[in-house]
Amino acid sequence: QVQLVESGGGLVQAGGSLRLSCAASTRTFSTYVMGWFRQAPGKEREFVSAISWSGGTIYYADSVKGRFTISRDNAKNTVYLQMNSLKPEDTAVYYCAASNLARVTVVAGAYDDWGQGTQVTVSS
DSSP states (O other): OOEEEEEOOEEEETTOOEEEEEEEEOTTGGGSEEEEEEEOTTSOOEEEEEEOTTSOOEEEOTTTTTTEEEEEETTTTEEEEEEOSOOGGGOEEEEEEEEOSSSOOOOGGGOOEEOOOEEEEEEO
């Protein structure tokens, strides 16, 4: 089981930026597909972005494409989500997740381990 701890959330005005981090407590971090999901009040959890173990394959939800950038540092056991040009509709709790599948996936059920989430609030 992988312990995941997110950080970097907060309150920002529309158009601003935040960088989320997710630290993993595993020696085999470099073998995991890592993903970011979010859940807004009253809505289902939705896929945001995912990255393969090497960083060579990356997926984004259409709603964040061109504004968000996912990256990882396997030496630091950390995955990042750089969020630019934030909009009020980006307001949600953001979760990172780890999957031991070989391929990058956007399906939440394919991820085995989840962090506790970090709140992102974008004011208009």
